[in-house]
Amino acid sequence: MTEWNPTLRQEVFAEAPDTEPERQRYFMEQCRILVEQRARETGHVPTACVVNFGCQMNAKDAEKLQGILEEAGFQETDSEEADLVLYNTCTVRENANLRVYGRLGVLNSMKKQNPEKIIALCGCMMQEETVVKKIQTSYRFVDLLFGTHNVFQLAELLYRRLTGERPVLDIWQGTDQVVEDLPAVRKYPFKSGVNIMFGCNNFCSYCIVPYVRGRERSREPEDILREIERLAADGVQEVMLLGQNVNSYGKTLAHPLSFAQLLERVEEVPGIRRIRFMTSHPKDLSEELIQVMAKSQKICRHLHLPLQSGSTRILRQMNRRYTKEQYLDLAARIQEAVPGIALTTDIIVGFPGETEEDFQETLDVVRRVRYDSAFTFLYSKRTGTPAAAMENQVPPEVAQDRLERLLAEVQRIAGELCGKDTGTRQEALVEGLDDHDPALVTGRLSNNRMVHFPGDASLIGRLVPVRLTEAKGFYYMGRMEE
Ligand code: SAH
Numbered sequence: 001m002t003e004w005n006p007t008l009r010q011e012v013f014a015e016a017p018d019t020e021p022e023r024q025r026y027f028m029e030q031c032r033i034l035v036e037q038r039a040r041e042t043g044h045v046p047t048a049c050v051v052n053f054g055c056q057m058n059a060k061d062a063e064k065l066q067g068i069l070e071e072a073g074f075q076e077t078d079s080e081e082a083d084l085v086l087y088n089t090c091t092v093r094e095n096a097n098l099r100v101y102g103r104l105g106v107l108n109s110m111k112k113q114n115p116e117k118i119i120a121l122c123g124c125m126m127q128e129e130t131v132v133k134k135i136q137t138s139y140r141f142v143d144l145l146f147g148t149h150n151v152f153q154l155a156e157l158l159y160r161r162l163t164g165e166r167p168v169l170d171i172w173q174g175t176d177q178v179v180e181d182l183p184a185v186r187k188y189p190f191k192s193g194v195n196i197m198f199g200c201n202n203f204c205s206y207c208i209v210p211y212v213r214g215r216e217r218s219r220e221p222e223d224i225l226r227e228i229e230r231l232a233a234d235g236v237q238e239v240m241l242l243g244q245n246v247n248s249y250g251k252t253l254a255h256p257l258s259f260a261q262l263l264e265r266v267e268e269v270p271g272i273r274r275i276r277f278m279t280s281h282p283k284d285l286s287e288e289l290i291q292v293m294a295k296s297q298k299i300c301r302h303l304h305l306p307l308q309s310g311s312t313r314i315l316r317q318m319n320r321r322y323t324k325e326q327y328l329d330l331a332a333r334i335q336e337a338v339p340g341i342a343l344t345t346d347i348i349v350g351f352p353g354e355t356e357e358d359f360q361e362t363l364d365v366v367r368r369v370r371y372d373s374a375f376t377f378l379y380s381k382r383t384g385t386p387a388a389a390m391e392n393q394v395p396p397e398v399a400q401d402r403l404e405r406l407l408a409e410v411q412r413i414a415g416e417l418c419g420k421d422t423g424t425r426q427e428a429l430v431e432g433l434d435d436h437d438p439a440l441v442t443g444r445l446s447n448n449r450m451v452h453f454p455g456d457a458s459l460i461g462r463l464v465p466v467r468l469t470e471a472k473g474f475y476y477m478g479r480m481e482e
């Protein structure tokens with residue numbers, strides 16, 4: 001792959017179109033020529049493995065990256081023995097970074113066996129200067145680095161690598177560009193994430209996302225609807241609208257449109273049977289949205305509403321811009337307007353200055369709202385965020401103890417809630433065969449709980465009525481009904 005004629009390389013760059021996505025389509029084609037040539041030389045089609053760390057936004061980027069690699073001629077694989085390995089990284093908590101460094105060591109030993117192996121890194125970690133410096137000095141076997149703003153450029157960057165440049169490094173500080181119409185490989189044929197916005201403007205004081213994902217930008221509603229119509233035509237039943245704060249969707253558009261209005265338009269797309277979205281910031285969740293959810297036939301009865309802390313004092317330090325009372329009031333209004341809705345949340349324990357009293361406030365909210373499930377995190381110090389410079393960092397053993405107590409409470413309540421729908425008939429979207437028993441299939445209910453029931457592979461991707469016969473901790477057993 002690395003053999004190259006410099007004159008030809010120059011010609012290719014001179015001929016590349018200036019506009020997107022045409023430019024990237026052109027580079028996908030150029031990569032494909034080289035990859036096919038390589039396949040002829042070695043007798044096997046070069047393989048590529050994309051490993052995703054992080055959130056649903058990252059997972060969506062990974063599908064785009066995979067789509068580009070496929071167009072560039074690579075064969076997709078799950079094995080990191082692949083000819084090209086691309087890590088799409090996350091840096092939201094320190095643990096996410098440590099996992100990447102650990103696994104890079106393993107890739108390095110594989111590369112010693114196969115020096116032609118291409119190791120590429122992208123995603124949120126790459127937007128941090130300290131990380132890039134560390135990779136450049138201590139992980140010199142990495143071939144290709146890029147960030148969150150130029151995911152769409154993978155083919156062009158890869159072409160530079162395939163034609164001999166090493167390392168290829170291209171990290172943008174920010175962008176207002178949204179490139180449409182690039183290929184993507186979808187993980188599931190029957191459901192799909194759809195970006196509606198990128199970036200975040202909230203600057204919660206603990207969070208690194210606004211620094212690594214840049215300022216908030218919304219996609220044009222027409223582009224979003226066109227994508228959803230295409231997905232529907234392709235057999236997709238369920239869409240998940242994605243953004244760091246979907247409730248502020250549309251504010252930056254030339255013709256502003258609220259998130260609730262966008263949902264109403266998505267509701268009208270024929271063929272789409274279910275709509276989900278992620279993530280909602282409580283401060284921006286409007287009454288209009290609650291009303292749209294209440295009357296919708298397609299929006300799922302599940303809302304992820306990150307709390308972060310139940311203490312008004314800590315919430316202020318976190319720059320969340322709501323109080324405990326406002327959050328409780330919002331949750332109650334939603335539960336009243338959408339009966340049976342499942343609320344889930346994210347909670348951080350051990351934020352700087354958090355006292356036992358503050359933590360008790362969090363437990364109080366957990367008990368009052370009664371979440372279906374909650375992601376609980378130990379506060380992780382992120383360099384460059386305001387909270388990292390705060391005094392009174394909570395000792396790790398105190399934070400750990402709170403995390404355990406919180407988890408016990410969350411699990412107790414979630415366990416109690418799971419049984420509440422036993423005996424009812426609900427629609428389930430069948431996602432696959434049961435992992436443990438091939439005579440069963442696994443389906444997802446509107447409220448995001450799973451149900452296992454007798455069935456076969458022909459049901460995968462179908463929305464079917466199921467009677468919930470038994471609650472088992474966090475999921476149900478059931479039987480299909482006509
Ligand atoms: N935009 C989403 C969340 C994105 S990050 C929102 O506002 O809800 C996902 C979750 O990671 C957050 O909800 C928060 O609970 C957690 N998180 C973010 N930064 C963190 C940090 N520094 N330490 C621990 N958890 C953090």
Ligand code: SF4
Pocket residue numbers: 200201202203204207208209210244245281
């Ligand atoms: Fe981070 Fe807050 Fe933005 Fe969510 S809303 S991504 S927690 S800054």
Ligand code: F3S
Pocket residue numbers: 053054055056057058089090091092124125209212213
């Ligand atoms: Fe992680 Fe980036 Fe998402 S930091 S949580 S992958 S936006």
